[in-house]
Amino acid sequence: MSRVCDSCAQATLVPFADLGDIPVLCGVHWADAEAAAASPVGRMVLAYCPSCAYVRNVAFDPAVMVYDTTMDTNLHHSPAFQAFSAELVKHLADRYRLGGKRVLDVGCGQGEFLRELCHTAGCTGIGYDAMYAGPVGPDASGAVFQSGYAPRGAGLPEFDMVTSRHWFEHLDDPYDFLADLRQRAGTRQVYGYLEVPDACYDLSTAGWEVIYPHVSYFDAYSLVRIVERAGWRVEDTGTLFGGMFRFIEMSANGDAEPRRGGQPVPGPADRERQLSAVAGFMQRHEAERKAWRDRIGELVERGARPVLWGAGSRGVQFLTFADADRRLAAVVDVNPRKWGRYLPVTAHRVESPETLSMLKPDAVIITNPSYRNEIGEHLRRLGVDARASMPRSLARPRKTSSSHQSRPFWDGNEACNSSTLRRATSSDSGRYTLRRARSPSHFGIS
């Protein structure tokens, strides 16, 4: 498993956390429980680069991670994500004057983002995704969709901008991907936008976001390193969506113009924060796993009928680590495609949130802080008077603006230390109506 760093190529990756076997197909849901329970697992061994803090699963096996249209990793079912995405579309359309241009969207999901970009910017686009399940070919927005991986090399059409949201971290060869795009750009002036989970977030918490399909974990510095090493100029970079996502805008042959972003490009000083997150990760992960198993046990014992809200990949990881024996009363999700179906390995059945109005749980566990207000509102509409809990380590500063108009697009590189996390937890108090139980010391939004 010895491997030279994909980002900087200047050091060998050093293993620091072995999470064992975890579900491979964490975006897939099955019609029957037995098939779900028998679905494949893969080994997760995280290793980091001492030179640039890039993190990768060095046990990743591309042969077991095959994407197809049965998978649903779509984030667009959430109004919070939709609103964020709509603002991003406006931002990119304006900043890169995309009218009349051609955009490639690599890993386009079900095409929502590219369609909206074409519609708003007046550009055309080609979307590629092996998980794309819609009609193949051109649609009214100006976008053309292909169900499958984007071609490499000469097979790739000419483009003015390439976007790739939440796909880059899935690649076995992220450097080759970027180098290939750069080569394809040739002497033309082109731009790029990548969006990935922020590794500083993922590794400063307990590891609920560390999932098998995510091969790479990029923080501020390692993302800059891989982009620059592949021959691109960094235009702008920062975090988004409550600090959970990291974006980078890049250009080729745009050197005659000033850089777009107003903030300095992250450098070696930014690496230290990530290295300290890496150093504490395994201990934090084990402590959080145990705490949640104990917590669910207590809730079940006192008849609180605890439920999990959110059957996305983070929820699947949570269930794998904290509820493999299925003590939770229910798992619900807003995505109708998941209702009545079973999650990988643990085989929890997913229900509609509406079932909670009958079940009347006293405790709702949520794994994604960015959807906290949305879930709270939904619970109130359902007449559910529950206490919402989430791992304290997931409570994060909300100083990120998702609005590109009212505030700067960039929100800086947030500190990922525990005092910031504690401050965020207390400053978020009151956003959520929690009535029933007192908050135990190490849980809850309080």
Ligand SMILES: [Zn+2]
């Ligand atoms: Zn490196």
